[in-house]
Amino acid sequence: MYTGILKKLIPLFAMSIYLQAQVSVSASVDANNISKSETFGFKIIATNADESPSVDISPLSTNFRVISGPAQQTNIQWINGAMTSTRSLTWTLLAMKNGKLNIPSMNVRVGNKNYKTNPIGIVVEKGLGKAQVANLFIEAKPDKEQIHLGEQVTITYRLFTRTNLSVESIEYPKSIGFWSEDLLPARTARFNNTQINGINYKVATLYKSAMFPTQIGKLRISPMTAICNVEVSQRKRRGVFDDPFFNSMFKETQRKFIESDTLTINVVPYPESPPVDFTGAVGSFTINTWIDTPQVSVNEAVSLHVLLQGTGNLNQFKINQIDFPQNMEVFPPTSSFKRDEFRDQITGEQKFEYILIPRQAGSYNIKSIPLTYFDPALDQFLTIKSQPLVLTVSPGDGIAINNKKIKEDVDLIANDIRYIKTDPHIKLNPTNGVFPLWVLSSYIISMGLFMFPTVFMRINRYRDNSFDFRANRAALRAALKDINKDSSDPFAHTSFVMYKYFKTKLYLRSDNLDPLILENILKSKLPPELLDKTISLAKICDASRFSPNSTKKINDIISEFKKLLTDIDKIL
Amino acid sequence: MMNKILFIAASLNIIIAQNYNELFRIANNHYNADDFTQAISSYEEILARVEHEDVYYNLGNAYYRNGDIGNSIWAFEKAKILDPRDLDIDFNLHYLKTLVRDRIIPPDDLYILSLYNAMIEKFTLFDLLGMVGIFFLLFGMIYIMNYFSIITNRVNSFLGYMLFAFIFIFSWMGFDKYWSISDRSYAVILPTAIDVRSAPIMRGENVVFRIHEGTKVEIQDSQIGWSEIILLDGKKGWIPANKLREI
Numbered sequence: 080m081y082t083g084i085l086k087k088l089i090p091l092f093a094m095s096i097y098l099q100a101q102v103s104v105s106a107s108v109d110a111n112n113i114s115k116s117e118t119f120g121f122k123i124i125a126t127n128a129d130e131s132p133s134v135d136i137s138p139l140s141t142n143f144r145v146i147s148g149p150a151q152q153t154n155i156q157w158i159n160g161a162m163t164s165t166r167s168l169t170w171t172l173l174a175m176k177n178g179k180l181n182i183p184s185m186n187v188r189v190g191n192k193n194y195k196t197n198p199i200g201i202v203v204e205k206g207l208g209k210a211q212v213a214n215l216f217i218e219a220k221p222d223k224e225q226i227h228l229g230e231q232v233t234i235t236y237r238l239f240t241r242t243n244l245s246v247e248s249i250e251y252p253k254s255i256g257f258w259s260e261d262l263l264p265a266r267t268a269r270f271n272n273t274q275i276n277g278i279n280y281k282v283a284t285l286y287k288s289a290m291f292p293t294q295i296g297k298l299r300i301s302p303m304t305a306i307c308n309v310e311v312s313q314r315k316r317r318g319v320f321d322d323p324f325f326n327s328m329f330k331e332t333q334r335k336f337i338e339s340d341t342l343t344i345n346v347v348p349y350p351e352s353p354p355v356d357f358t359g360a361v362g363s364f365t366i367n368t369w370i371d372t373p374q375v376s377v378n379e380a381v382s383l384h385v386l387l388q389g390t391g392n393l394n395q396f397k398i399n400q401i402d403f404p405q406n407m408e409v410f411p412p413t414s415s416f417k418r419d420e421f422r423d424q425i426t427g428e429q430k431f432e433y434i435l436i437p438r439q440a441g442s443y444n445i446k447s448i449p450l451t452y453f454d455p456a457l458d459q460f461l462t463i464k465s466q467p468l469v470l471t472v473s474p475g476d477g478i479a480i481n482n483k484k485i486k487e488d489v490d491l492i493a494n495d496i497r498y499i500k501t502d503p504h505i506k507l508n509p510t511n512g513v514f515p516l517w518v519l520s521s522y523i524i525s526m527g528l529f530m531f532p533t534v535f536m537r538i539n540r541y542r543d544n545s546f547d548f549r550a551n552r553a554a555l556r557a558a559l560k561d562i563n564k565d566s567s568d569p570f571a572h573t574s575f576v577m578y579k580y581f582k583t584k585l586y587l588r589s590d591n592l593d594p595l596i597l598e599n600i601l602k603s604k605l606p607p608e609l610l611d612k613t614i615s616l617a618k619i620c621d622a623s624r625f626s627p628n629s630t631k632k633i634n635d636i637i638s639e640f641k642k643l644l645t646d647i648d649k650i651l
Numbered sequence: 652m653m654n655k656i657l658f659i660a661a662s663l664n665i666i667i668a669q670n671y672n673e674l675f676r677i678a679n680n681h682y683n684a685d686d687f688t689q690a691i692s693s694y695e696e697i698l699a700r701v702e703h704e705d706v707y708y709n710l711g712n713a714y715y716r717n718g719d720i721g722n723s724i725w726a727f728e729k730a731k732i733l734d735p736r737d738l739d740i741d742f743n744l745h746y747l748k749t750l751v752r753d754r755i756i757p758p759d760d761l762y763i764l765s766l767y768n769a770m771i772e773k774f775t776l777f778d779l780l781g782m783v784g785i786f787f788l789l790f791g792m793i794y795i796m797n798y799f800s801i802i803t804n805r806v807n808s809f810l811g812y813m814l815f816a817f818i819f820i821f822s823w824m825g826f827d828k829y830w831s832i833s834d835r836s837y838a839v840i841l842p843t844a845i846d847v848r849s850a851p852i853m854r855g856e857n858v859v860f861r862i863h864e865g866t867k868v869e870i871q872d873s874q875i876g877w878s879e880i881i882l883l884d885g886k887k888g889w890i891p892a893n894k895l896r897e898i
Contacts, residue, residue, distance in 0.1 A: 131875075145893075147853055147876070147891065148876055149875055149876050150875070150876065151874075151875045168875070245854070245855045245856070246855040247853045247854060247855055248846070248853045248855075249846060250842065251842060251843045251844035251845070252843060253842070253843045254843065255718030256718070258750075259752070259843075260752065261752070261844070261861070261863075264861070266858070267855055267856045267858065268855060286844075306853070494746060495746075496712055496715055496742075496743040496746055496747070497712075497739045497742055497743055498712075499679060499682055499708065499709040499712045499713075500705040500708055500709060500739070501679050502705065503672055503675070503676050504672065505672070505675070505703055505705050505706075506703070507671035507672050507675060507697065507701050507703055507706070514777070515777050515781070517781060518777055518780050518781040518784055519784075521781060521784030521785050521787065521788050522784045522787060524788055524791070525784065525787035525788040525790065525791040526791075527791075528788070528791025528792060528794065528795055529791050529794060531795060531798075532794070532795070532798045
């Protein structure tokens with residue numbers, strides 16, 4: 080009976096697990112009908128997923144702009160004992176076109192599986208009319224629209240609103256061809272009341288920048304964009320709560336995307352050709368110089384200070400090369416800059432400090448230093464000069480160096496980056512970044528060197544231990560080689576080679592071998608025929624040693640010896 | 652069979668390398684023709700598959716000519732990692748850093764620490780590993796010379812201790828470099844200016860400071876869509892991850 084119930088329950092249980100574990104992916108938006116300035120939320124939800132979904136949202140970039148996201152959220156619900164988990168990713172998007180737009184089906188990856196979301200249609204209206212725009216906008220206002228190269232233009236971005244809002248994020252404008260300095264620190268927007276054409280607005284300065292153009296032409300400054308959370312009154316039916324007292328309780332916020340106008344600043348050339356000594360200073364400046372002490376000894380260092388003060392593009396130009404007297408060594412100057420903001424103008428002071436070492440006694444005149452700058456207020460170039468200085472150098476104790484050649488720095492006319500690399504044969508293959516061979520080989524060789532003594536010792540020990548064995552194996556080869564060597568007494572030599580062969584082959588310790596001893600040793604090891612031949616040959620050689628007029632010729636004996644040893648070696 | 656596979660693999664490698672070199676040549680031509688956008692696209696295409704300091708260097712130049720300081724600094728920083736002693740990379744990176752608006756003064760280090768950091772910066776991980784390998788090689792040679800009594804024990808001890816010290820120092824530097832590569836990640840700010848927030852939430856009131864294009868930051872933590880950054884002077888905060896490019 081229980082088996083029957085189990086058989087029915089198991090598929091049900093399996094089905095419930097299957098249904099629970101089945102992953103589904105869907106996409107949704109929080110509004111289908113929006114205005115162009117209105118942001119909306121796009122959410123991808125993966126139900127019953129063990130891990131967060133990953134999505135490539137690049138298909139959105141044709142019609143939408145991602146303002147923020149993705150924000151991740153995980154929810155777990157228990158309903159009637161069944162658990163449902165959802166993992167979601169949410170983006171804030173802004174439509175870039177009007178009309179009917181489509182959020183295409185997206186590829187979502189959860190774990191190892193790919194899923195497709197449903198496409199969603201969005202209707203984007205052509206903005207919500209001028210009234211809506213006029214309620215909330217960013218004004219980008221330059222203090223000048225036409226400037227000279229290097230002249231400051233101050234651009235102020237102000238947010239105007241008629242409703243309560245908070246600024247969520249700001250994307251600052253991008254300007255190519257300008258050197259810019261912030262005039263307003265990062266801070267929460269502070270609103271003041273103002274009136275435009277009799278209408279009350281709240282206004283806050285979002286960003287203020289001092290810009291100095293570095294090139295001539297019509298330079299474009301991209302718009303500043305901001306996302307604001309704007310309070311919107313809900314339309315509600317008339318009822319007991321329809322009283323101004325409850326207004327604040329029934330307000331909701333809506334995210335709005337606003338952007339300023341694109342600005343174009345016309346940078347014009349100077350009205351006249353710049354003087355030769357003009358180094359790019361634009362504004363209004365003063366120049367002062369002084370030395371630490373007017374009297375020094377030879378070879379004693381003294382500091383020359385040059386102070387530039389004024390309003391303009393300080394820190395963006397150099398002072399002219401100073402014509403120092405002969406016999407005075409000059410070290411490259413150090414410089415420091417102190418910025419000060421005064422009524423949105425970049426003012427400040429820049430200090431240069433030269434270390435001078437006079438190499439000869441006497442009175443030195445340090446000429447006045449000229450500074451040529453363009454004054455935009457007067458629309459002309461002006462040249463100012465510092466006071467000339469006199470430095471008296473006494474002989475002192477040091478040895479004067481009269482003929483020292485003073486070297487000059489090579490002045491850069493303009494700063495720029497260096498040219499690209501054009502070697503067409505660089506190694507562009509995917510193996511770059513792999514462990515280089517030289518690094519690897521240094522470790523392998525050094526390991527080999529450390530192991531060498533051990534290996535060398537072991538080889539030597541092995542060679543020592545196996546000497547007899549190796550000699551035994553090579554006995555025939557050695558004997559056949561030795562027998563061919565020339566000798567004054569060939570019979571004695573043959574006899575010596577034969578005994579040496581048997582000594583090595585049979586591991587004999589004694590050097591005193593003769594035919595009789597040999598016969599006794601070989602008796603059990605060789606067949607009688609070979610034994611006889613061997614003993615006979617040994618006897619002939621021994622006898623011939625003492626009677627040179629032997630009947631047998633040495634050549635015959637050697638050839639017989641070779642054949643005999645070859646036969647014996649096969650047996651032993 | 653194995654030989655055939657190896658031959659095909661080697662041939663493919665050569666063909667791929669030739670293709671990249673051809674693309675590199677085309678990208679350089681685009682650069683010379685002042686078509687910087689196309690040059691950037693070609694250099695990025697090469698770098699999506701292979702890494703080379705020259706390609707990063709040229710990419711940095713192209714970004715600079717296109718007015719994109721942030722990406723330009725990113726490319727030169729990448730080139731510097733691959734070839735830290737190239738003078739052209741150093742020059743261009745130094746020049747571009749003068750165009751960055753943020754002046755961040757790091758806290759003063761001890762002289763010896765500054766020297767150590769400068770040394771580590773000038774070497775790649777492979778340089779350091781190679782140097783340790785060469786010192787090991789010399790150590791092995793001294794060991795062999797001592798074994799065969801070519802040098803005295805005294806000379807052996809002196810040279811041995813000296814090389815051991817070098818091996819220790821450069822191994823330490825190698826590990827330090829490896830840890831800094833694997834554990835620490837740096838990035839460059841891309842937008843003209845960006846508000847740094849105290850938490851990874853877009854709210855008007857949580858802006859703590861503002862940084863500008865081209866500033867190099869260290870990434871300390873990440874959340875989906877957000878990165879926690881720390882500046883050299885210790886200022887810390889969160890910015891959207893798509894506003895920076897990881898080096």
